[in-house]
Amino acid sequence: MKKPLIFITNDDGIFSKGIRTLVETVKPYGRVVVIAPDKPQSGMGHAITINNVLRMAKSDIFDDVETYTCTGTPVDCVKLGIYELMKRKPDLLLSGINHGANTSTSVLYSGTMSAAVEGAMEGIPSIGFSLADYDSEADFTASKKAVQMTLDKILQNPMPHGVCLNVNVPKIASSEFKGLKVCRAAHAYWEDRFDKREDQYGNPYYWLTGEFSNEDKGEDTDLFALGQGFASVVPVQFDLTAYHAMAELNSWGF
């Protein structure tokens, strides 16, 4: 069987431990090509660069792996990779491993997951991986297992149509990691807050901050699975139409 072409990107940037872990874990599975942002792009969601130009540069950061950095967002990396660099669709697109969880509604803000969603829009089997630990030196041992277990499944089964996978790994010792569990995204939210400060001229500026708040106690959620020592696997779709709401809207008599 021909080795699959595996495209890797992330949103923490090329120098993060998470993407290094992903590249090293995935290498035995196929031919790996990496295009990742040249700087952190966390929180960029599905942003694309349309009012500025993009640059791409070859990098030798990973041994024996064709690697490029890009000045743009994670979704820019996906588009550049497919349409300019590879000139074909890879067999698999992997994004991450993100430093920090992308559970519940965080998916919308996540550059890691938006890269995977972009892959799904291109019809490529795509998976985003995140570890629930923001530390730049986080322990990715359990994450490596989760990546391997996911790849073993994805290489044997066709991805459901119009869907990518969102895999979140708990912050847990590898020996306590219980495996993967298919989940729905919890209905949880960021309670935002702004930290207002003054610059050296007395002018105000703001840092976005806040706390993640979960009142969804469902045992079928990603947050519940993480709390139990499992990695959560949530199928994520890019068709945002709320079909269930169409009848109600039609009753408004537009």
Added chain:
Amino acid sequence: MKKPLIFITNDDGIFSKGIRTLVETVKPYGRVVVIAPDKPQSGMGHAITINNVLRMAKSDIFDDVETYTCTGTPVDCVKLGIYELMKRKPDLLLSGINHGANTSTSVLYSGTMSAAVEGAMEGIPSIGFSLADYDSEADFTASKKAVQMTLDKILQNPMPHGVCLNVNVPKIASSEFKGLKVCRAAHAYWEDRFDKREDQYGNPYYWLTGEFSNEDKGEDTDLFALGQGFASVVPVQFDLTAYHAMAELNSWGF
């Protein structure tokens, strides 16, 4: 009845004709507060500013309307507006009117629609408006009608749970405008391409370009409605879980 508090933002920036049209059209309906980006933020999707600070400045650009500019993205504007400026949730959040259509999968890239999605996540009735004309001097006469017709409905009916509305107006003379139609997003895609150029030093750079391609001939789609002279109204959800794919994934035996 108390006048509703109506929050307005956009992604083309405070100086665009689209937001000026929206503000003028909406003024009679309630107390309007505007927070919009101080520069164009098209294509920013659901991006938020987490690695940099935000600034907000008072503006007198609109007569008798409390207005602020923000250095961040459309979603930043929503968060700043709710959590720092108003310290309460507005009764209605309107985003736009965007210069250019946000139909089909364009929703994911759209700052205009991401602001509305963010509003929905906060439980605020939220609507994004877009005109299928990129021209900075576009004719917004039909769009004004579409905004008025939408407001008349939204002020009389509760928004379905977990949903915002995506309203796209065709590029059409006001006299030919046929009204609003509830639709689903067409399954259409951007066929991306990069325009590769060389700078003055001979180094390559890239402009993202491409064409919108629609092979979805459904008569219930937003693109079909626009072609018929209607404005499309698509309910958009923020829960991206692909519930229909969970059973299939479970059969993989994780």
